[in-house]
Amino acid sequence: MSIFALLLLRVFTVFAEPLDWQGDQWKALLHFEGSKSNILSGFFLAPNGSVSLADEWQALERLKKENIAEASCRYPARALVYGWYQEDKNLEICRRWIHYRDSFAADQIELVLASAFINSPSSMYGHTLLKFRSSKKNEILDYTLNYGAETGSVVGLPYVWKGLTGGFSGYFAAAPFYLKIKEYNFVENRDFWIYPLQFSKQEVNILVAHSWELRDAIFPYYFLKKNCSYYLLDFLKVVRPGIPLTKPFLFWAVPLDTIRELKSYNLLGEARYRPSRYSKLKYKWNQLSKEELKDVREIEIANAPKYSDSASIAYEQYQYEIERKERERNTEYENYLMNHMKEERQNIFTVPEPADPLEGHNSSRLAFYYERNFLELNYRGTLHDFLSNSDAYEEGSELSMGDLYLRKKKEKIFLHRFDLLKLRSLSPTSFWSKKTSWYFLIGAAGDEEDSIRCSAWNCLQARLEGGYGLTAEFLHTKFFFLAETAFHYGSSLEKSHRFRLGPRIGFYRDLWNGAKWITEARQLFLLTGDDTTYREITGGISQTLIRNFEARVHFYYRNKSQLKFGLAYYF
Amino acid sequence: MKKIGLILGVALCVALVTDAEAARRRNTKPSNNYEAPRSMSSGGHRMAGCGLGSTVIEDDDKWAQVGAAFLNGTGFQTFAISFGTSNCTTDGVAQADKEGEIFVESNYSEIQRDLAAGKGEYLDGLVNVYGCEDVGSFKSNLIAGRKEFTQSKPETASNVVRKIANQSGC
Structure with a gap:
């Protein structure tokens, strides 16, 4: 074959298939939109990685050549996606990554919607986060990944202005699900809807790895569009780079609409409901007979409950009032309730599942x-x-x-x-x-x-x-x-x-x-x-x-x- | 039109100024340095516990919520638990030897209730965290040790659980 023919073949190949750094996959891993990344800093290897796909790719290639294990442990999602992952437990960065990965021990990813709450307009749109389900653990021990902004002590009009113009920094942060339960179910009294996402085990592994890569990444936070729900879609694009998940959201991203978008690509499983403390209490109070209701309301240290569920409901009510700052903690009363507590009748007090918010x-x-x-x-x-x-x-x-x-x-x-x-x-x-x-x-x-x-x-x-x-x-x-x-x-x-x-x-x-x-x-x-x-x-x-x-x-x-x-x- | 704009601006400002408390509660700014994650940059700052037991603060100021609804409505949190900056976490996850401490401190009231009822999700979670092989015996010993648990403060109750775990051969 002549040199000319070889050159022609090379040119043809280059134009026929984009190089890896030009592909959608690399763009998704770097969170590029248009000509630059959504990430400002705390993530890239190359100094201008946020604006140059090629430079970041080359910087990664150099690190790979120097120490492939270090490259793997610093950027495990990139290593898993392109198939060169190697770990070395002697390296500090690898030990930290492995501890992180094993803490998640994820088999599946679920999208959690913290629903709107009736007397809290700040919660009326809902909030979304990801939960990494591990079959090895009780569900409350699962790890979650949440995207939020840090506003520091900014208030008043600067708060408005910065929020609308991307002046606040946004971060992904991991936390155990039990803390999210506390935050949303107990304090804000918002129900959870949990939607399993239809990803393979390998895709779950890549997303865990990518969450590790993002642990110090700083994004600009925009209240209306590039908010928690928008960036969760952006995050999921790492394993679905070909799907334009974020494209329909031009001016604002409402959490429910982002979930509907996932549903339109058949990525959602059947929803599970986890009621808030308010929803549980409301249902329980409504289930009680007049006598039972009187019994719960009249529990005092000198007045023992007559019914088996009374102490348990009174304790839930007591916790509800403490979270709402309507009463002071009273250890004597707590201990009294504990001493009279029995297991609740699940068949009577399990809150029935309301309509799926997507409906x-x-x-x-x-x-x-x-x-x-x-x-x-x-x-x-x-x-x-x-x-x-x-x-x-x-x-x-x-x-x-x-x-x-x-x-x-x-x-x-x-x-x-x-x-x-x-x-x-x-x-x-x-x-x-x-x-x-x-x-x-x-x-x-x-x-x-x-x-x-x-x-x-x-x-x-x-x-x-x-x-x-x-x-x-x-x-x-x-x-x-x-x-x-x-x-x-x-x-x-x-x-x-x-x-x-x-x-x-x-x-x-x-x-x-x-x-x-x-x-x-x-x-x-x-x-x-x-x-x-x-x-x-x-x-x-x-x-x-x-x-x-x-x-x-x-x-x-x-x-x-x-x-x-x-x-x-x-x- | 200028006056209308001014009125709208002042109204928003009044509504939002009460959001100061909620804003103040959010996490501190992290390090931008890749090798020094923000989760590691926070030092030990408490005498006992992981500092998670009292981090949940209710934000129920209605006028703050008016501002919050306008700006934060699309999923922005009114407050956040500073788990990643707790002195028991590294890289945003619990340190291996602190998992039990974090769990107990964060869920003290729920564990207390489950111990009294003799079963529940939080009791199961506790057993899970301490990873005992003989689950039944650990659970029974925990239930038997309920009084000692309830007499402890949330940030030190994990010492009681650790002692029971050791006695149960965990």
Whole structure:
């Protein structure tokens, strides 16, 4: 064969198959997106490894030649993926890696969703982490891998700014599952949903190895998109480099949506449910007969329990109150309960599994409404309100971000309302779990009535509202009362602003399967500024048609009434 | 529009300023040096225990949560347990001889409950951590030694378990 033919063959080979350092696998191992890595530092061998795939590859080749065992133990995932793994127990780095690997002793990987929690909006979107299941250990001893940010002592606007612009450093951190149980199940009272991931043993080994490689890696943390859930997908791409797992998430990554993405590639097994302490207690209290309930509530040191489960439930209640800082630790009382404790009746007190969160509606919503005087188009970025189907969502909570209403009225199209953030927690209080209800809104809206002072667009007023109160449940209906304050600002108001105070009362309940009803009335008394006393009645009824489709009727009454009919689609 | 922006900004600031406590609780900044992982850089800083028993702190300030929901809603944690910087871990996992100590200190209340009930997930976990061959005898001895366990503090209760483990031939 001539030299020319050899050269031609070489050129053909180069163009036909990318070199290893150009392939998706190497990019996934280095967490490259576009021309640079998501990792800032604490990970690369080459000084410019975060921007040069080739340099990092060459640096690894050099280390391999110098000491293949050291290269293997520093970068075991790379060694396992490319098939040159060799360990040497005489090397310190290898001893540390082996201890790490053996601590995990993983056979399988599971994705854990810490669910939303009813009275904690910071938990309303959920959180995801990975759990490395080991058949050699009790499940609570499994190791987990969590991605989170460190914000130090940054607060206020710098906190907002840094969070939105990637100013905080994010890290992967390992911890035993029992600490995550404590953190989420016991303190934040959030349920766990555990989804086995369909990876082979070799893929599990590679992911354990990659978690070791990342133990000091620093990523920029972005609250909205490149957050815990996004980087877990990025992490899993190491064993599925060909699948664009992170691609659909352009602006934000909601934990549930990232799990749905894994499901779409058939990577998820059947979910398991692990209830929080709150869920367990709620179920147990509901299962008790009147006599048993009285027995648990009246346990005192001088008053021995009559029923076998009473001490155990009282102890759980005691721990619940301690975590909520509602009572002080009392070792005498603890010991008394211990001395009367017996094994609980599992057949009665095992919490039944609720609907899988993946069966709930999707995160964003598009809705179309008809009213005899106008048409309305609604887009909501996220997530849930009192009329949304509550399957897989905690009842009694509302979290709307980016909720936008465009109206067409008399040939005019204008922005009628925009809720940047609306939060409401109307969780019923009970004798065993005292809860307050509250409300917060920041956004802009026009008054519902036509104003003689403004045309459609400049009717908008900036709104800041808040409230505090209580919710109680009677006959499966939740009644709420809030004391509210509202500050509105806009050029459409004669004095440019108004500040009002007053009560809101209402109720919400399920009507029948998939149907919900809420009605509320609010009266605000003027403290300062434009306009007079304000009185309104609002409400709505919804019916889920099929998953992600809802029919809605909203009513509104102030000086005149409105009735609008709509269809909503969650996507 | 400038005024509207200012009002929105001030409102967010007010809501978020109460998040100081939650922010303060998060881990310290780790070393960037590859050979000195952050998990190793923390020295022994407590007289007894691994420093995990009291690291879980509830963050239930509602107005802090308003800020948290806006920014942290997409999975950001309101607080974290500083396991990786505990003085009983190396490279983010428990040191071989400290596993029992960490487990007992972190799960003191749950172990106490299981010892009283005579069974449970945390009792099984405890037996698992200490790796006894004669599981039945270790469990019975632990249950029998419950009073001594409950009289100890969370950070020193592992000494009681170690003693029972030795007596059980673990």
